Every structure is written in structure tokens, then in C-alpha cells.
Amino acid sequence: QVTLKESGPGMLQPSQTLSLTCTFSGTSLSTSNMGLSWLRQPSGKGLEWLASIWNNDNYYNPSLRSRLTISKETSKNQVLLKFTSMEPADTATYYCAYTVVGAFDYWGQGVMVTVSS
Amino acid sequence: DIVMTQSPSSLAVSAGETVTINCKSSQSLLYSGNQKNYLAWYQQKPGQSPKLLIYWASTRQSGVPDRFIGSGSGTDFTLTISSVQAEDLAIYYCQQYYDTDTFGAGTKLELK
Numbered sequence: 111q112v113t114l115k116e117s118g119p120g121m122l123q124p125s126q127t128l129s130l131t132c133t134f135s136g137t138s139l140s141t142s143n144m145g146l147s148w149l150r151q152p153s154g155k156g157l158e159w160l161a162s163i164w165n166n167d168n169y170y171n172p173s174l175r176s177r178l179t180i181s182k183e184t185s186k187n188q189v190l191l192k193f194t195s196m197e198p199a200d201t202a203t204y205y206c207a208y209t210v211v212g213a214f215d216y217w218g219q220g221v222m223v224t225v226s227s
Numbered sequence: 228d229i230v231m232t233q234s235p236s237s238l239a240v241s242a243g244e245t246v247t248i249n250c251k252s253s254q255s256l257l258y259s260g261n262q263k264n265y266l267a268w269y270q271q272k273p274g275q276s277p278k279l280l281i282y283w284a285s286t287r288q289s290g291v292p293d294r295f296i297g298s299g300s301g302t303d304f305t306l307t308i309s310s311v312q313a314e315d316l317a318i319y320y321c322q323q324y325y326d327t328d329t330f331g332a333g334t335k336l337e338l339k
Contacts, residue, residue: 147328157269157277157320159328172228172327205276212324213267215288217276 112136114146114206114218121224128193128223132206139163139184145209146189148180150202151220162209163189196225229253229323233331239339240311248334250304250321256284257301258325265325268297268306271333272317280319281306313338 118130130148137144147162161180162169170178179192189206201224207214230253240246256265264284269277279288281297284304296307308315316338321331 156332157322157330159330162328211282211286212265213279213282213322214269214277215279215282217278220276 112208112216114208114216116204116206116218116221118221118223122196123227124197124225126196128196130191130204132189134187139182147207148191149205149207152202198225201225229326229329231321231323231329231331233321233334235334237335237337239337241339242311242313244311245309246311248306248319250331252302252323255301256323256325264300265323266304267322269320270317
């Protein structure tokens with residue numbers, strides 16, 4: 111059973127950089143054909159994929175690519191996301207998700223991030 | 228980007244009814260190399276993270292009740308929930324993973 115847990119600052123000011131950590135168990139980043147992704151969901155709204163890391167390849171939502179960096183710390187079973195130039199419109203719950211069959215098989219509980227001055 | 232259009236946006240049902248949720252993609256999700264449709268369905272209950280129900284358009288995730296049925300191919304897909312139970316009240320999303328992942332806007336299933 112794969113479990114994931116997101117952690118982050120909760121609140122930050124406009125123009126700051128968001129740093130999120132996904133800590134997982136039950137799998138390993140050295141496992142082939144599996145991926146870890148970040149998605150977000152503004153309150154009461156739909157889901158948006160942000161970025162994924164598959165093996166040693168990174169993938170980004172084209173509309174947000176310039177602001178995103180996904181990386182991994184294999185020894186710690188962690189995937190990190192940096193999101194620059196945060197603004198109030200980026201206020202959302204941010205999720206980490208695990209992929210083995212192509213879709214997002216398992217999700218973390220999410221971490222709420224509020225951008226406000 | 229592939230645009231996913233779900234209908235209806237909300238649906239009021241009574242327990243025991245059968246419901247159908249539709250999802251249409253702006254381009255085919257059927258990959259000719261493996262004849263698989265890159266389409267998934269998720270259930271999200273209030274205050275919870277999404278849960279994968281169906282992948283490859285019609286394969287149920289382990290542990291998902293068999294009253295949840297995914298069907299369709301190409302650009303038109305359906306999630307059917309037979310004999311709806313109170314625990315099924317949630318928002319349902321379709322998602323394509325053929326190209327850059329995108330989701331439908333969701334269908335809210337409510338109690339009549």
C-alpha cells in the first residue's frame with residue numbers, strides 16, 4: 111500500500127516561492143514505470159495537474175512550466191515542488207499523487223496553501 | 228491541450244437509482260499502439276482527496292464496487308453507477324492521460 115503526505119508552509123505572501131514536500135512510503139523512486147505528480151485544486155473548483163517525475167524525467171504543465179521545478183530526494187522517499195512568483199490565484203489545496211497504471215492511483219491528503227498579503 | 232467536457236454538472240438522485248455521467252474529449256484518447264483509451268474516473272467526497280475508480284476507461288481499481296462501470300472509446304465515455312447508495316454522493320471527475328493530463332469540471336451527485 112502506497113501512502114503519501116504533503117507538507118508545506120500553509121500561507122505565504124504574493125511574489126514568494128512555494129516549497130512543497132511529498133513524503134511517501136510503500137514504494138521507491140528507483141522503481142521503474144512509476145511516477146509521482148503534483149496537482150492542485152482551488153476551493154470548490156476542479157483539478158489541475160502541475161508536474162510529474164517519472165524515472166529521471168520531469169514533466170510540467172505547459173501553462174505553468176516557467177514557474178515550476180519538480181525534483182526528488184530518493185534516499186528520503188521525497189518529491190519536492192518549487193512554485194515561484196506565487197499570487198492569490200494560486201491559493202489551493204496541493205496534492206501529491208502516485209502513478210503506476212497511467213492514472214493517479216493514490217493521492218495524499220493534500221495541503222492547503224493560501225497566498226495573501 | 229485536450230479539453231474534457233463533463234455532463235451534467237450536477238445530478239440529484241434517489242438511493243437505488245442508476246445514474247450516468249458523460250465525458251467527452253476534444254480528441255481521441257484511443258492509442259492505436261495498444262488499443263487502450265487513456266481515460267480515468269475519480270470520486271471525491273467532501274473534505275477528501277480524489278480516489279481513482281476506473282482507468283483505461285473501463286478497468287475498475289482494486290476494491291471499487293462493481294456497481295461502478297466505465298465504458299466508451301475514442302472521444303465519448305460514460306461512468307454508470309447502478310443502484311446508487313448514500314455513500315456514493317460525491318463529485319466525479321474524468322481525466323485524460325493521453326497527453327498533458329487534463330480533467331473534466333466534475334459532476335456533483337446529490338441526494339434527491
